[in-house]
Amino acid sequence: NAGVTQTPKFQVLKTGQSMTLQCAQDMNHEYMSWYRQDPGMGLRLIHYSVGAGITDQGEVPNGYNVSRSTTEDFPLRLLSAAPSQTSVYFCASSYSSRGLYNEQFFGPGTRLTVL
């Protein structure tokens, strides 16, 4: 299993540009999520999905869109990039969103710089 994969690893955008961060998992996990990591702020939840066709907002959803058309993929879209979105983005997945906690597996991250 490749686990959770993210592309690209690095990206530089200009203000106002759009892009999609890709995330895929091959573990048939039900739950997927996107976090951003900023210095001194830990990991903050952007959006999450409890299954194909179902998404919801996390702590910091503004400026980001997501969709979940398949179990495997959970792309994160920036429609009009802003410097405040400069961050490291992590995708994570877990087997289920129900009941007791299920361990989350993280991808290697995408480092995004918005100029």
Add this chain to the structure above:
Amino acid sequence: DQQVKQNSPSLSVQEGRISILNCDYTNSMFDYFLWYKKYPAEGPTFLISISSIKDKNEDGRFTVFLNKSAKHLSLHIVPSQPGDSAVYFCAASGVETSGSRLTFGEGTQLTVNP
């Protein structure tokens, strides 16, 4: 409103000694707590967890203690090794917010000196 706080941004210890990383939380609905470890340029990896019905969980060199009345948990690493040098994140989840949704602390950079 930071519901999970790690007040020490960094910690430095000597190899072989004990490392103690601390975490406080404010939301009484949290019932599951986890520690994740992160090396540079990698994603976080799960280290150890504890349910709110317990006060201690041990896994090899790693032990997590939970004090529910104080809303405080700590991670003990004994003995510390240079390979333990990483950022450690405390995280919490609650049934009301779905079992998988995590709230993270700011992280503590642990440096273990040879």
